[in-house]
Amino acid sequence: MRSDRGQSAPLRLKIAAACGLLFLHLPILLIFVYAFTTEEKSFVWPPPGLTTQWFAVTWNRPDVWEALSLSIRVAAISTAIALVLGTLCAAAVSQTRFFGRETISLLVILPIALPGIITGIALRSAFALADIPFSFWTIVLGHATFCVVVVYNNAVARFRRTSGSMIEASMDLGADGFQTFRHVVLPNIATALLAGGMLAFALSFDEVIVTTFTAGQQQTVPIWMLEELIRPRQRPVTNVVAMVVVLVTLLPILLAYYLTRDGDQIAGSGK
């Protein structure tokens, strides 16, 4: 047993850590209060009154629904693509040693390591050079590219913990490659893939920088929000949408955490 178990922290450290955590969380909590305010024109605090009428107004706004539908469709397709590509890449990198292995992992991480604006403008100029018009698929192309890395990270961590001898045992017992994948490999990596998929979905659902370059006139939820932030039309509706977005991204993150928490490598670390 380590000797530092029972000690309690010095008061100054406790206060500094608590202040830091409050700094991280209070602004997000504030969003929940503002969703109920009766004030329409300014950001005045404290709210002059509380109301739920803006939820009904938001519910009846077709532009919000269109943005939400586009965001969900883009996130679903990008996640599906990222799941396939990320798993393949993780399987190849973790199960075998080959020349250029380091380069492959760098290639996967690069889209998220470089600032989003570089990915965005690179894609846009490539579309312009190749005369590709903006469409649903240009958004998906960008999103899938940077979603691969979260699936890859989760799958690699799980492959590392899965012993290779299980695959050999399965083959020894007469299963062919496909049966081994279906009955041995897949059940082992399923929760990691699910967690990676959740995170990829959340990442795509929230992405704004790359999307501004690949969307053209289409509006995803973040683009809609950005538009409202720059040229506000109806502030209470923005407040409500902001709160819904917080809730929608919160759930996949919590789920991903519970799916992978037994492992040494946990899902979200390093966005």
Place this chain on the structure above:
Amino acid sequence: MTIAAVQSKPAPAILPGSGGMRGAFSDLFWRRPQLLLLLMLLPPVLWLGIVYIGSLFALLLQSFFSIDEFSGLINREFTLKTYGDLFQAANLDIILRTVTMAALVTLAAAVVAFPIAYYAARYARGRWKALFYLGVMLPLWSSYLVKIYAWKLILAKEGILTWLLAKLNLLWLLDGWLSLPIVGGNSLSVSFTGTFIVFVYVWLPFMILPVQAALERVPGNLVEASSDLGASPGQTFRNVLFPLALPGIVAGSIFTFSLTLGDYIIPQIIGTSRLFIGQAVYSQQGTAGNIPLAAAFTVVPIVIMGFYLWGAKRMGAFDAL
């Protein structure tokens, strides 16, 4: 079935062999693992190679084109003129402003992150540890725009911060700060101070995680040994903890620095009208239609980050990631 019949056949496998096309492929992959590896790598490498690396090269290529100042058309001939334009006073100003902001944000994030990371690594146990982890992870993954929006609510002139300071009779402090040159402005939401606070807030979790990872590896008895040998807490921090946490801080600073260099949304929503690199790129490729200059501008953060990563690697920061 008689015993003799069983003996005459080979022992059956536990699962029947599947035969046909599937069996043939399965056997092929087992005999030639290289082929399977190639098939597994091909889709992701093709996707990333064509979509991503291809686009990056297209961008790099365009930075060597130039724009005709009279017609506004892009002249597709190799030239270094566009890079020369980067050294105009206005553009140098933008680069300098962005790098200064990135450095300040990184420093502040390190200072705020350290106590949280240290507490989580050394004192938090069991349930508290999970709570700390989620406490960092949830803000990290919360919507980027919603976080910025929340700060717009906080920093607005009629917002909660002004209200709080008024209650505490500290409004003179805010007014004094806002009347300062450079950092001040009409209200916090249109000043560099506001931009700075939001940058620190949004990138803070990226600093906490690697610092915590580095501090987890510092044995507690090292700190005790230091105080047994008569060091004050300050000395222990300076001579024992800080040097051991430094690779983690450098690893975190890679994120805070790089993300600040490339961001164009935060300074656009909360800040002054003076541009950062990201905004310059955005306006050059959008309204100005000068894609070559926008491309050359994006090379600046890539080069800075290249040097930064090289230095970080020498300090052993990658082991802390």
